[in-house]
């Protein structure tokens with residue numbers, strides 16, 4: 001439903017998007033995850049037809065965003081980063097205006113407005129002037145206008161920004177509920193958000209997609225190592241050296257505190273070395289106080305992925 005091929009965008013001399021290719025299938029939710037300035041908003045504005053790409057092409061529901069711009073735009077619900085709203089309109093009047101603009105037939109408008117207001121939690125403020133709304137409610141109205149014409153494709157730029165915790169949960173549920181009938185691309189820099197809402201994640205850094213997979217696979221694929229944490233009573237140098245010497249161990253970090261050693265042992269991916277580690281420690285007569293495997297969080301992967309290459313070569 002969303003196809004991007006080699007999208008590149010310069011703002012004057014500034015390169016904001018570099019050769020980005022992505023696909024979102026029917027009924028799928030793709031999360032664009034990246035730090036500030038990564039290019040998420042740029043990507044979404046290009047797809048939504050608000051910004052021409054410098055190079056590359058994209059399709060929305062089979063329509064080329066440049067050559068068939070009108071057809072493509074009609075099939076998109078877009079929640080921009082800053083929602084342009086009309087302060088002097090009531091929420092109802094604004095949604096009616098948006099519904100008209102997006103070609104919702106007159107006989108369906110009232111029902112569509114009621115439905116989306118209900119689903120986005122904007123129903124409480126339906127007769128309030130937009131200018132008087134709090135930030136969170138504006139965000140809900142923004143979401144409601146993106147949904148009002150029931151588009152097959154949704155492009156949501158940080159949909160949960162500014163919402164209170166309860167509304168964040170409700171919005172994530174709403175977005176999940178949209179999958180199936182709609183194809184969704186959302187952006188966020190909140191890591192648990194992608195894991196909770198998206199089936200696939202594209203990690204974007206400096207305008208490039210540096211990884212793309214399911215949240216689970218990404219964790220597994222990019223982990224590259226299994227980590228075991230140990231607490232041991234024994235001489236720091238000797239313990240670290242002994243564990244480092246085991247086949248399959250990539251790295252050992254140790255810290256000494258109150259006569260106890262805390263060790264973080266990085267093993268080759270897929271190698272369960274817990275027994276060997278335990279046997280080595282016990283065999284040398286040291287005290288094994290604790291041993292547990294640690295998974296790496298998306299957060300760590302994200303940091304690892306978006307670490308600049310210079311920094312990587314320094315630590316390698």
Ligand SMILES: Nc1ncnc2c1ncn2[C@@H]1O[C@H](COP(=O)(O)OP(=O)(O)OP(=O)(O)O)[C@@H](O)[C@H]1O
Pocket residue numbers: 011014015016034035036037038039040041042043081189
């Ligand atoms: N209109 C513009 N003119 C010049 N440079 C721009 C413009 N808009 C964005 N940029 C630059 O392009 C890069 C990507 O910006 P973009 O807004 O797409 O990032 P983002 O991933 O959405 O970040 P955030 O998480 O802060 O919303 C940044 O370096 C930004 O400074």
Ligand SMILES: [Mg+2]
Pocket residue numbers: 040041042081157
């Ligand atoms: Mg942005």
